[in-house]
Amino acid sequence: MAKLLFFGRLGDLAGGIERSVGLSEPHSVAALIGVLEAGDRLLGSALLEGRVRYALNGTIVDRDAMVADGDELAFLPPVSGG
Amino acid sequence: MLRRVTIASGPFDPEAEIAAFRKALHDSGAIVTFTGQVRPSNGDGSVTTLSLQHYPGMTERGIEAMLDQVAERWPLEAVLVIHRVGDMRPHDPIVLVATASAHRRAAFEAADYLMDYLKSRALFWKSETSASGRAWIEPRDEDYANAARWDAYPGGG
Numbered sequence: 001m002a003k004l005l006f007f008g009r010l011g012d013l014a015g016g017i018e019r020s021v022g023l024s025e026p027h028s029v030a031a032l033i034g035v036l037e038a039g040d041r042l043l044g045s046a047l048l049e050g051r052v053r054y055a056l057n058g059t060i061v062d063r064d065a066m067v068a069d070g071d072e073l074a075f076l077p078p079v080s081g082g
Numbered sequence: 083m084l085r086r087v088t089i090a091s092g093p094f095d096p097e098a099e100i101a102a103f104r105k106a107l108h109d110s111g112a113i114v115t116f117t118g119q120v121r122p123s124n125g126d127g128s129v130t131t132l133s134l135q136h137y138p139g140m141t142e143r144g145i146e147a148m149l150d151q152v153a154e155r156w157p158l159e160a161v162l163v164i165h166r167v168g169d170m171r172p173h174d175p176i177v178l179v180a181t182a183s184a185h186r187r188a189a190f191e192a193a194d195y196l197m198d199y200l201k202s203r204a205l206f207w208k209s210e211t212s213a214s215g216r217a218w219i220e221p222r223d224e225d226y227a228n229a230a231r232w233d234a235y236p237g238g239g
Contacts, residue, residue: 007135008207009218058140074137078220081206082118082177082197
């Protein structure tokens, strides 16, 4: 299983901050978003917005990065602290 | 440079933290502190709850990496960052930044820089609940502009 984390407003769209997906073979971030989009078009398009960044096991990556079972992929919308 | 970063899931006391920070100093002549607290109202009315979310581990590593840059750029004796997560009420402290240096300029600039980073680049997500419901807050253009002005600052990148 790969762990998916949805922060900020993306968690509302995903129906929770965390979700597990079974990956029989590695998927690119883009392909994984495609899978999610097939189940939920609104979530899929939100994950593709230009200001959303992707963190794979704690490192910022682009949509070509490969995600396999055991990985943690986080979707990071624009931040707001302070 | 002495440094402490705390992500606090419960309330903290800025005055007590500042007093402890100051007591630990040996060489500094200048201390700058900034406290941010929950505004009791936004444009849409009264705020009842402000909630902050972070990405445990990655948020802390990001702040530590930023402190590495701060240490290279300004001659500080010590820096303190405390940032709340979880649910807060109006007037609750959200963030405390303290910097200490031999002279005031470095302490002022480093604290200003730290706050610009925390507002627009650190991994926190903020939502506000008011009479009109819950809304996620995104940085204002002004917050991005504030952070970007350091990119062109002499002596730093």
